[in-house]
Amino acid sequence: MSARFIVADDTPIDPDKARQDWLFQAKDSILACRGQGHNWPKITPGKPRKGIRVRYMPERNGQVEIVATCLDCGKKRRVITGTDGIIPLPAKYYYEDPEGFKTPKGVRVTRRECFRESNRRWVEDVKARFEGVPPTYETASNEDIPLAKFSG
Numbered sequence: 001m002s003a004r005f006i007v008a009d010d011t012p013i014d015p016d017k018a019r020q021d022w023l024f025q026a027k028d029s030i031l032a033c034r035g036q037g038h039n040w041p042k043i044t045p046g047k048p049r050k051g052i053r054v055r056y057m058p059e060r061n062g063q064v065e066i067v068a069t070c071l072d073c074g075k076k077r078r079v080i081t082g083t084d085g086i087i088p089l090p091a092k093y094y095y096e097d098p099e100g101f102k103t104p105k106g107v108r109v110t111r112r113e114c115f116r117e118s119n120r121r122w123v124e125d126v127k128a129r130f131e132g133v134p135p136t137y138e139t140a141s142n143e144d145i146p147l148a149k150f151s152g
């Protein structure tokens with residue numbers, strides 16, 4: 001029997017089941033980001049890229065607020081530059097989670113568990129779409145992409 005947590009209404013919950021429930025109901029985009037990392041738009045010269053919002057703050061001696069929104073799950077990452085516009089490194093980021101991103105209190109899921117669930121759904125999808133057809137795996141384009149040679 002695993003450890004039990006007590007939630008606010010004093011109802012004991014099984015954290016293993018709660019974790020499985022969360023993984024099962026999480027949106028594909030949230031699992032993908034939690035398992036494989038976010039798709040942050042990059043800061044580049046020129047017009048801000050899609051998902052980047054920049055706000056000049058004259059009230060703070062010209063510091064700049066930069067908010068990047070993950071292009072996949074919608075999580076927001078905020079950073080404030082110095083008065084010279086340079087982001088002090090290591091950067092101090094503030095995050096805002098999209099709905100459904102957080103797990104319930106007392107329930108933890110690992111990056112690996114999220115990746116595994118994403119992968120399971122992907123296989124399920126491929127099998128469903130190619131039922132009765134020898135399995136093939138699509139690439140994003142029609143070009144043949146040579147497999148990289150990996151060692152190890």
Ligand SMILES: [Zn+2]
Nearest residue numbers: 033038070073
């Ligand atoms: Zn994301």
